[in-house]
Amino acid sequence: MSADDNNDDRMEDELLNERPEGSDIKDDPAAEAAPEKPIEKPIEEPIEELAVQAPRRPRTMSAAAFRVPPKPEKPPEKPPEKPPEAEPDESGGDRSDMVIARPQAAEKPPPYIPKPPEPAKDYEPSPDPPAAPQRDAEADCTPWELPKPTEDPPQENSPWPPPPARDRRDGRADSDSVGQSPQGSSGLFGAVKAHISFFTIFRMDVDMDDIRAAEKRMYLVPFIGLIIGLIAACAALAIFLVSPWSASGNHLTINALSLGTAAAVIAVGLTTVITKFLHMDGLADFGDGVAVSGPRESHIRALKDTGIGAGGLALALTVTLASFAFLSDVVGVFAVTAAIVGMEIFAKNGMVSAAVFGLPGNGMAAEQVRSTDMKSLIASTVIAVALSAAAFLIMAIAFSLFAGTGAIGGRMLLAVLIFIGTAAAASIVTGMTTASTANAKFGFVNGDVLGATNEITRLVVLVAAFAISHIVL
Numbered sequence: 001m002s003a004d005d006n007n008d009d010r011m012e013d014e015l016l017n018e019r020p021e022g023s024d025i026k027d028d029p030a031a032e033a034a035p036e037k038p039i040e041k042p043i044e045e046p047i048e049e050l051a052v053q054a055p056r057r058p059r060t061m062s063a064a065a066f067r068v069p070p071k072p073e074k075p076p077e078k079p080p081e082k083p084p085e086a087e088p089d090e091s092g093g094d095r096s097d098m099v100i101a102r103p104q105a106a107e108k109p110p111p112y113i114p115k116p117p118e119p120a121k122d123y124e125p126s127p128d129p130p131a132a133p134q135r136d137a138e139a140d141c142t143p144w145e146l147p148k149p150t151e152d153p154p155q156e157n158s159p160w161p162p163p164p165a166r167d168r169r170d171g172r173a174d175s176d177s178v179g180q181s182p183q184g185s186s187g188l189f190g191a192v193k194a195h196i197s198f199f200t201i202f203r204m205d206v207d208m209d210d211i212r213a214a215e216k217r218m219y220l221v222p223f224i225g226l227i228i229g230l231i232a233a234c235a236a237l238a239i240f241l242v243s244p245w246s247a248s249g250n251h252l253t254i255n256a257l258s259l260g261t262a263a264a265v266i267a268v269g270l271t272t273v274i275t276k277f278l279h280m281d282g283l284a285d286f287g288d289g290v291a292v293s294g295p296r297e298s299h300i301r302a303l304k305d306t307g308i309g310a311g312g313l314a315l316a317l318t319v320t321l322a323s324f325a326f327l328s329d330v331v332g333v334f335a336v337t338a339a340i341v342g343m344e345i346f347a348k349n350g351m352v353s354a355a356v357f358g359l360p361g362n363g364m365a366a367e368q369v370r371s372t373d374m375k376s377l378i379a380s381t382v383i384a385v386a387l388s389a390a391a392f393l394i395m396a397i398a399f400s401l402f403a404g405t406g407a408i409g410g411r412m413l414l415a416v417l418i419f420i421g422t423a424a425a426a427s428i429v430t431g432m433t434t435a436s437t438a439n440a441k442f443g444f445v446n447g448d449v450l451g452a453t454n455e456i457t458r459l460v461v462l463v464a465a466f467a468i469s470h471i472v473l
Contacts, residue, residue: 187209187210187213187216187217188213188217188220190206190207190209190210190213190214191210191213191214191216191217191220192214192220192223193205193206193210194206194210194211194213194214195214195220195221195223195224196224196227198214199221199224199275199278200224200227200228200274200275200276201273201274201275201276215367215368215371216371217376218351218352218355218368218371218372218376218380219352219372219376219377219379219380219383220380220383221348221349221351221352221380222345222346222348222349222380222383222384222387223383223387224348225344225345225346225347225348225349225384225387226341226344226345226387226391228271228274228275228344229271229340229341229342229343229344229345229391230341230391230394230395231270231274232266232267232270232271232274232340232341232344233267233336233337233340233341233391233395234398235266235267235270236263236266236267236335236336236340237336237395237398237399237402239259239262239263239266240259240263240336241402260328260329260330260335261328263327263328263335263336264324264325264327264328265324265328267327267340268320268323268324268327271344271458272320275454278451279451279452279454279455280316280320280451280455281448281451282447282448282449282450282451282452282454282455283312283315283316283319283451283452283455283456284308284312284313284315284316285303285304285305285308285312285448285452286303286312286315286434286438286448286449286451286452287309287311287312287313287314287315287316287452288302288303288305288308288309288311288312289302289303289311289441289442289448290311290315290437290441291309291310291311291312291314291315292309292311296441296442296443299441299442300442300443303442303446303448315452316455319455319456319459320455322459323455323458323459323462326459326462326463326465326466327339327340327343327462327465327466329466330462330465330466330469333399333412334412334415334416334465334468334469334473335465335469336395336399337392337395337396337399337412337416338388338391338392338395338415338416338419338420338465339419339461339462339465339469341388341391341392341395342388342391342392342419342420342423342461342465343423343458343461343462343465344458345384345387345388345391346384346388346423346424346426346427346457346461347427347454347455347457347458347461348380348384348454349380349381349384349424349427349428349431349457350427350428350430350431350434350453350454350456350457351431351450351453351454351457352372352376352377352380352431353377353380353427353428353429353430353431353432353435353453354431354432354434354435354438354445354449354450354453355368355369355372355376355431355435355445355450356372356373356374356376356377356431356435357431357432357435357436357439358435358438358439358444358445358449359439359443359444359445360444360445361442361443361444361445361446362444363446363447364446364447365445365446365447365450366444366446368450369444369445369446377428381424381427381428384424384427385420385424388420388423389416389420392416396412411472411473412473414472415468415469415472415473418468418472419464419465419468422464422468423461423464423465426457426460426461426464427457427460427461430453430456430457430460431453431457434449434452434453434456435449435453
């Protein structure tokens with residue numbers, strides 16, 4: 001203990017024992033004048049607690065407290081071990097000349113550096129390419145500016161015909177340019193191929209030029225009706241040939257009503273299958289669109305709906321069953337030679353009529369409707385009449401050869417002529433009626449409307465054939 005600590009302890013003891021008992025009362029003059037009060041006996045407290053409560057002067061810290069401990073000394077490094085001395089060999093020699101083998105790290109192989117290709121012996125450097133021609137800065141467009149449309153090339157040196165002019169009212173092409181195709185005269189065959197591939201189950205090798213030619217030349221669709229009608233008529237003729245029958249003049253006397261019924265079923269069913277139910281689907285959609293009530297948007301929504309409703313189902317069943325009923329009651333020879341082929345040819349003519357009187361939409365058949373005008377309808381009607389007459393001659397000759405009886409007579413020729421004229425007029429009127437209905441309900445004529453026109457026109461032509469066969473024959 002240092003001297004300072006001893007002095008501090010001694011001063012604390014003097015402060016505790018400095019005042020004797022009663023000394024504070026005698027020295028104080030105010031205490032003498034005050035009345036005496038009973039002296040309360042102070043509570044004895046242990047000296048140790050009073051000593052703790054007495055104020056103490058803070059101790060001063062010596063410089064030894066701030067002494068920085070010395071850094072530990074590093075242990076002395078061990079001297080390197082000496083190699084062991086060579087032991088004497090059994091033969092009396094030492095082993096100082098022996099070397100101890102230690103494992104060494106495997107050396108890395110040098111990096112692979114490919115050798116440069118050797119130049120060819122007769123190599124000659126090619127000359128510098130010619131510099132690109134300098135373009136006019138005014139001709140180039142800036143990133144925020146679109147290029148200006150270029151002018152059409154002169155049509156004098158171009159192999160393509162000029163584009164058809166459009167009518168501002170409905171977008172229909174002018175009548176002078178209808179029928180032109182990019183392939184010129186060869187577009188006729190391409191258009192027929194495209195029509196066969198689209199309207200039938202028979203696939204043809206067509207390209208985009210053929211499709212465009214078919215859209216511009218819709219008046220050629222009666223040829224498709226001729227192909228379908230001849231197939232159905234030959235099937236009906238086969239039924240008559242394999243069944244027992246007897247001929248009496250121009251009438252074919254059927255031993256059973258089932259023969260005419262079977263022929264009608266084969267003819268109507270085969271035409272529907274060959275056309276891959278395309279027109280039947282359009283008939284059902286057309287029925288849904290017409291039967292629904294509400295604004296035009298509701299009619300269009302029902303027309304384009306993939307499902308079938310009550311209106312479409314009712315219209316499809318009515319037209320199909322009525323066509324079957326009227327064809328089954330047509331006189332056999334007239335049905336085989338004229339009615340079956342004629343109903344398909346003039347059904348296609350009705351589609352052309354609907355395209356002429358209809359407004360183009362924005363669907364698949366929009367270009368066909370837009371490109372078909374009155375000249376196309378006249379051409380289609382002439383083709384349909386000529387094909388119907390030629391088909392009657394072909395089927396009459398075939399019937400005479402296979403049945404062994406003549407089918408051509410005065411009354412038959414008269415009936416065929418009346419039938420052809422009536423069917424041509426009926427197809428035009430039917431197409432006009434369906435087109436006007438579609439324009440009022442939908443505002444346009446699309447592929448569904450054309451397909452519905454094909455089915456409805458077929459029924460109208462069969463009704464005319466039924467009436468003529470029972471009145472004239």
